[in-house]
Amino acid sequence: MASFGWKRKVGEKVSKSAVQQFEAEAEKAETGGPAQDEAEAEAEVDWLQAIKRRRETLLEDCAAKSKRLQEEGVLLAEEGRHWEAIKKWDEAIQLTPENPLLYEMKSQVLTILQEVFPAVKAAEMAVKFRPLWWEGWQTLGRTQLNLGEVDLAVRSFQVAIHLCPSEHTLWQEDLAWSRRLQKQHLATKEKIRQEEETKRQILHAPELEQDYDFESDEVLAACMAVAERQTRYEELKRTAVIIDSEGNIKNVLTEEGGSEDKATPSKEQFVKARGL
Numbered sequence: 266m267a268s269f270g271w272k273r274k275v276g277e278k279v280s281k282s283a284v285q286q287f288e289a290e291a292e293k294a295e296t297g298g299p300a301q302d303e304a305e306a307e308a309e310v311d312w313l314q315a316i317k318r319r320r321e322t323l324l325e326d327c328a329a330k331s332k333r334l335q336e337e338g339v340l341l342a343e344e345g346r347h348w349e350a351i352k353k354w355d356e357a358i359q360l361t362p363e364n365p366l367l368y369e370m371k372s373q374v375l376t377i378l379q380e381v382f383p384a385v386k387a388a389e390m391a392v393k394f395r396p397l398w399w400e401g402w403q404t405l406g407r408t409q410l411n412l413g414e415v416d417l418a419v420r421s422f423q424v425a426i427h428l429c430p431s432e433h434t435l436w437q438e439d440l441a442w443s444r445r446l447q448k449q450h451l452a453t454k455e456k457i458r459q460e461e462e463t464k465r466q467i468l469h470a471p472e473l474e475q476d477y478d479f480e481s482d483e484v485l486a487a488c489m490a491v492a493e494r495q496t497r498y499e500e501l502k503r504t505a506v507i508i509d510s511e512g513n514i515k516n517v518l519t520e521e522g523g524s525e526d527k528a529t530p531s532k533e534q535f536v537k538a539r540g541l
Contacts, residue, residue, distance in 0.1 A: 331360040335367060347374045365395035372404050376411060384408040399429035403439060410443060415450050418443045463497050 338353035354371045358364070368391035375384035388405035395401055406421030422440040429435065 327360040331357040331364065331367075334360070335364075335370075338370065342370070342374055347378055350374055363394050365391040365393075365398060365401060368394070369398075369401050369404050372408055376408055379411075381408070381411045385412055397428060399425040399432065399435070402428065403435060406439060406443065410446065415443060415446045419447055460502065463494055466494050 334353045334357035338350040338357070341347075341350035341353060351371055351374055354367050358367050358371075361367070368387045372384045372387035372391065375387060385405070385408040388401065388408045391401040392398065392405055402421050402425035406418040406425065409415075409418040409421060419440065422435055422443055426432070426435045426440060
């Protein structure tokens, strides 16, 4: 079957001007022309502006919702519902992940819950996003104290004091307390060193490495020296390093000599930890 097609009749002529006009209109339809280019450019600009406005609206919505969650968390924390407060702040952090206040409040509540390591991490995030915030450094120092990192805590409190020298709490409480603990830590290390050295001298007493005349006084002197070291070692084992109420370091016997029952410390031997 022959295919269908339009054929110009033999002898029919098409004017040259008509052909040129047809080609010009076809080319205009393909390129779109200057008017169409301007319309497309304007539409593209409007599209970009719309995306920008939409993004700004979303950011404003996130900030507003994060603020609401932050306030709800504060109310929950004041009511003692600490885990619920942390959940609210975690949701707020998802919306505004660079808000240092959220991390700092979370660190405080984690400290109350004795979640020591997460509290330190949250405080570190707070000072990361706001390094010139003295309260963030104060919270970090307190969490480091709970972790047992006394030297790091002293440094954090020193940074906080450098940022806010007029805050007396930093001087009189935080830094003073951490330095007391630092002194206690050093005294404890020295006690342990003495204890190990005394034990080593007992196990490898130089007096026992010599040959003695058992009928001489040298044997008695050597035995007395070893006995004195043994007594010293037993005392060191029963000694604890504490801080009294005035901040002085003291070595206190925790047991009566030769008794299995522990002695009852006096009131001066107790040191009440400051609430962090």
